[in-house]
Amino acid sequence: MKKDKQFVVIGIGRFGKSVATSLYKVGYEVLVIDNSEKEIQDIANQVTQAVQLDARDEESLKRLGIRNFDVAIVGIGDDIQSNILVSVLLKELGVQRVVAKAKDALHGRVLEKIGVDRVIYPERDMGIRVAHNLTSTNDLLEYIELSPDYSIIEVYAPREFVDKTIGKLNLRAKYRVSVIAIKSAEEIIAAPGAEALIKQGDILVVIGSNQAISNLPK
Incomplete structure (x- = not known):
């Protein structure tokens, strides 16, 4: 049985693929977007929907109904300009929560300035560490x-x-x-x-x- 929350993952590198397939496995609706036909073909059977398009194209995002997604994860890696542009578009189009991958601290500060809700640094922190430590006794x-x-x-x-x-x-x-x-x-x-x-x-x-x-x- 699928859960109500819907996720969109943009950019299917190692990080994006891991997040998208794991969300789908535990029952969430997951749309993935990438401009690589090969990446889309490889992941198509592991998520709800996989679409090949240029996520920098505002009209294409609108046609997908991107504003209806609860959370967008921007996993675009080396192309910092595209990463930032897509993050801006997602915020402008009304996505409730935008999580974006940053290459370094400067990139992260730019993402924060444009209103990204959560910035993560997978390369800096081995793919899973973030700038938010838990002070917890539960390991x-x-x-x-x-x-x-x-x-x-x-x-x-x-x-x-x-x-x-x-x-x-x-x-x-x-x-x-x-x-x-x-x-x-x-x-x-x-x-x-x-x-x-x-x-x-x-x-x-x-x-x-x-x-x-x-x-x-x-």
Whole structure:
């Protein structure tokens, strides 16, 4: 059963693809937009709708009904000018909440000046850290607030997850969250498969509603 909130992800690099597919897996309506036909073909079966177009084209965004989306995530990476222009268009077209990826601090300040609701720095912070630290006793490390009720968070692997695979834990069914990366001292596993083993000391990057995240074992 699909949930009411609708997301649009613009720019399907590693970050955008990870966010879009994870949101879809836990039941949200997700539209992805990219100007690459190959990227759109690759992700089409993993989201609600995938559209190839130039997101800098205001009329194209209007035809898609972009203002009806609750949250827009701008994942455009190297082209800073396009990143900023698309963010401006989304705000002007009435998207309720715009989250944009920034390449560096200066880029981030520009995004803040044009009214972006949340700026994130995936390259600077290994793809998931943000400029908002949680002072929490629940082993939560850092998070990306995608909306007031939906986040991507880092959490130390709970004791009962250790030495179990993602498939065995079945987190989407049991907790309604998805693990989008596993970080250890040796490596980072992005989009871990069912066979990925969680070890003592691992950090999990988890996406889900704040309510679902709060129900994870401590």
